[in-house]
Amino acid sequence: MTRWTDFAAVKQAVSLEAVLRHYRIPGLRRHRDQLQGCCPIHGGGRDDSFRVHLTKNIFQCFACQAHGNVLDFVVAMEQCSLREAALRLQQWFGIRAPGLRWHPVAPGRQKGKLVRKEEGRNLPLPFALTGVEGNHPYLAQRGIDPATAAEFGVGFYPGPGLMSGRIVIPIRNRHGQLVAYAGRALDDRSPKYKLPAGFRKALELFNLQQAVATGARIVIVVEAILIACGSIRLDSRAGNSVA
Numbered sequence: 001m002t003r004w005t006d007f008a009a010v011k012q013a014v015s016l017e018a019v020l021r022h023y024r025i026p027g028l029r030r031h032r033d034q035l036q037g038c039c040p041i042h043g044g045g046r047d048d049s050f051r052v053h054l055t056k057n058i059f060q061c062f063a064c065q066a067h068g069n070v071l072d073f074v075v076a077m078e079q080c081s082l083r084e085a086a087l088r089l090q091q092w093f094g095i096r097a098p099g100l101r102w103h104p105v106a107p108g109r110q111k112g113k114l115v116r117k118e119e120g121r122n123l124p125l126p127f128a129l130t131g132v133e134g135n136h137p138y139l140a141q142r143g144i145d146p147a148t149a150a151e152f153g154v155g156f157y158p159g160p161g162l163m164s165g166r167i168v169i170p171i172r173n174r175h176g177q178l179v180a181y182a183g184r185a186l187d188d189r190s191p192k193y194k195l196p197a198g199f200r201k202a203l204e205l206f207n208l209q210q211a212v213a214t215g216a217r218i219v220i221v222v223e224a225i226l227i228a229c230g231s232i233r234l235d236s237r238a239g240n241s242v243a
């Protein structure tokens with residue numbers, strides 16, 4: 001993976017409009033120099049809270065207060081660091097060293113390339129949330145004691161950002177690398193669960209890393225408390241196969 005980056009050059013090279021197209025954000029309306037619609041960051045229902053100024057190349061949400069440039073937008077959507085956001089934009093839009101010149105790729109080709117490149121893996125997060133409270137009344141109410149919360153890293157996140165005010169559940173890949181947080185609402189608000197944009201949940205099996213660590217060859221898979229149950233045979237050479 002490319003490790004160099006230049007924030008100013010990335011901001012210059014990539015338009016917010018192109019980034020919104022990359023995320024396929026629906027329902028944005030154009031009014032002169034602005035785009036307007038539902039906020040893809042906090043997922044609210046108001047269709048005028050999110051505004052993009054096309055010539056200034058900045059965005060703002062009047063509901064969740066998120067605002068900034070293309071890099072800030074990707075940070076909010078991906079829950080990643082600024083550097084990681086710049087690296088992703090370089091990768092998505094084919095911006096190469098030296099000079100980070102803009103190399104447009106035909107839409108069809110770009111789409112195919114992106115899918116192939118990203119298929120099969122969620123990238124590890126370059127950070128972990130801090131200040132997650134495992135001893136929270138909501139968890140107690142759901143029968144999760146502080147020891148269990150600590151074991152799984154689950155807790156209430158009071159900080160800012162996508163997971164603000166939610167119960168966060170760290171999701172790790174089979175190697176134990178943190179790849180995302182799922183954020184559950186404490187009340188009836190929608191969405192009940194938030195996942196970062198671009199995260200492919202079909203690729204991960206929650207807590208698989210702990211099963212792998214025991215040396216077991218088969219894991220029991222349970223979904224939504226005994227609605228569905230099955231077993232998977234673990235094979236490190238050929239990937240996982242459902243039995």
Ligand SMILES: [Zn+2]
Pocket residue numbers: 039040041042043044049050061062063064065066
């Ligand atoms: Zn918002």
